[in-house]
Amino acid sequence: MAVEQKDGPVLHIRGLHFHFDTRPVFVDFEADIDAGITWLRGANGMGKTTLLKLAAGALTPNRGTIALGGVDCAAQPLAYRLAAFYCGGDLPDLPWLTVQELLDLHLALYPDAEARLVERQLDAFGVTGTLGQALSTLSLGQHKKVQLSLALALPVRLLLLDEPFNGLDAAAVEYLRGQLGELGARRDVCVLLTSHLEPLVTVRRMLDLDR
Numbered sequence: 001m002a003v004e005q006k007d008g009p010v011l012h013i014r015g016l017h018f019h020f021d022t023r024p025v026f027v028d029f030e031a032d033i034d035a036g037i038t039w040l041r042g043a044n045g046m047g048k049t050t051l052l053k054l055a056a057g058a059l060t061p062n063r064g065t066i067a068l069g070g071v072d073c074a075a076q077p078l079a080y081r082l083a084a085f086y087c088g089g090d091l092p093d094l095p096w097l098t099v100q101e102l103l104d105l106h107l108a109l110y111p112d113a114e115a116r117l118v119e120r121q122l123d124a125f126g127v128t129g130t131l132g133q134a135l136s137t138l139s140l141g142q143h144k145k146v147q148l149s150l151a152l153a154l155p156v157r158l159l160l161l162d163e164p165f166n167g168l169d170a171a172a173v174e175y176l177r178g179q180l181g182e183l184g185a186r187r188d189v190c191v192l193l194t195s196h197l198e199p200l201v202t203v204r205r206m207l208d209l210d211r
């Protein structure tokens with residue numbers, strides 16, 4: 001049984017084994033990640049994106065457990081997924097959806113989400129004008145801004161941010177720095193972010209896959 005930290009959620013990873021067809025990525029991997037920002041670093045191919053996707057419930061471990069605040073990802077998949085959001089650089093699975101439809105989908109998936117909070121983030125990132133566009137027509141940076149708008153607005157306790165600053169213009173980088181600074185000070189959200197360079201925000205701890 002996972003022990004919850006008094007003042008916030010904790011992500012517990014225990015005895016994690018994961019392999020793709022071609023190679024093992026994690027062998028008996030363990031980590032505890034609590035509230036604040038954790039910088040996940042490691043050389044290319046070490047498994048950063050894979051770990052974020054495992055922690056998001058988007059990939060299934062071959063063995064081991066992943067639990068957030070006592071909610072086990074395998075045993076309570078829906079409850080777990082409601083508490084987590086993965087923000088990566090992958091092309092959208094449903095590229096024909098418009099941005100508005102993508103937002104509506106997420107508002108339906110996360111019942112406690114508030115549309116006005118997502119709209120505020122889109123406005124701050126300057127992508128409100130893309131609402132009627134198909135996802136396949138967005139530029140890399142626009143796609144990232146839509147994803148980040150969701151990440152910052154959804155009421156989750158675990159945010160998994162894959163290279164969040166990549167592809168953003170200077171104004172968006174500054175805005176995101178401020179938003180992550182506020183998130184990092186909260187005691188009710190764990191942020192696990194990957195970055196090859198030192199992140200542009202104050203991090204609470206580092207998880208290094210090279211060691």
Ligand SMILES: Nc1ncnc2c1ncn2[C@@H]1O[C@H](COP(=O)(O)OP(=O)(O)OP(=O)(O)O)[C@@H](O)[C@H]1O
Pocket residue numbers: 020021022023025042043044045046047048049050051
């Ligand atoms: N779908 C897949 N099928 C097979 N192997 C994969 C797949 N996705 C990733 N891998 C392999 O798993 C390993 C970990 O990949 P991952 O993308 O998690 O690394 P990363 O640390 O995020 O790398 P980078 O810093 O280059 O983004 C790599 O060796 C990669 O080639």
